[in-house]
Amino acid sequence: MKKLVLIRNLLIISFSTIIIGKPVQAAQYPSALEGISDVDVSMVLGAGGGPEIPAPGPGFPELPELPIxxxxxxxFLSLRYISTIDFGESFVLANNQHLFAKQDVNGAFPMVTVQDYRNETIRDGWHLTVKQEEELLDGAQIKMVPSIDPDIAKSLEIKMSPVSELILNSSNQTFATTTNEGTKANPAGIVSMPMGTSSGGVExxxxxxxxxxxxxxxxxWNLIVGPEIEI
Known part of the structure; x- marks a missing residue:
């Protein structure tokens, strides 16, 4: 009988060791009257790849109800969304034509979305370029007016293209850049930048x-680490 009780007690002790014997991180105690304890948190993008894609901002349409x-x-640093543009159907005419796209193929206002959630120690800005692979048709021009709400631009330290109108060609042109300098980190966040004015869209x-x-x-489109120096 004593042998059975002894074995039973040993099993209880062994089980207790497994439960309460997990590795723990102890606080530091410089002295009997001082203590230092850690507080930790881990931030991840999550299954969706980050926060919801925002609409371009005041004066522009909201995003469609269906997910884009x-x-x-x-x-952490990504192009989250780029509009695909379809100018539809037009007629052959004796005069120049100006077609405007105010919606992309998914029903959103033409835009490009960038997110930067890198750790502050490596968040050193970015700049975004765009070029046209080849001419759409002889003599045709695709025109964009990169824009951003002033309040969003200020809070995220973003500056748009130095030209008022981008005429796309086979060379990379700056669409937008952060304005942080030196070792200063740009603010973390996500932004949707329209490819044209609210009244015109892409031309x-x-x-x-x-x-x-x-x-x-x-x-x-290319999202490049570091701000554009010459913008």
Missing amino acids: PENPETG LVIPSYSAAGEYSTKLI
Whole structure:
């Protein structure tokens, strides 16, 4: 009987050791009257890749009710969303045509969304460039007016392209950049930047007597670490 009680007690002691014997991080005690304890938290992007994509801001339409397709390769510094533009159908005319896209193919105002949630120790700004892979059709021009709400620009320290109107071509042009300098970190956050004015959107200029047909090109966007020095 004593042998059974002894074994039972040993099992209880062993079980208790497993439960309460987990590694713990002890506070530091410089003296009998002083104590130093840690407080920790871990911030992650989550399953959605970060906060919800915001609308461009005051004066621009809200996002459509249906979710817009986001970049599946999202990281702490990322292009979360880029509008795909379709100018629809037009007629062959004897005069130049000016077509305007105020919605992208997903129903959102044409925009590009950037997020930067890198740790402050490595958050050293960014700049965004865009170029056109090839001409859409002979003599045609795609025009953008990169813009941002002044309050958003101030809070996130962002400056748009130095030109009032971007005429896209095969060379990289700055669409936007942070304005932090030296070792100062830019503020963390997410921003949707319109590709045009609220009244105009993205413009396509088609030359007179352009030939009939279906035309397509690609826009190449690059988000680069560090602010644009020369903007």
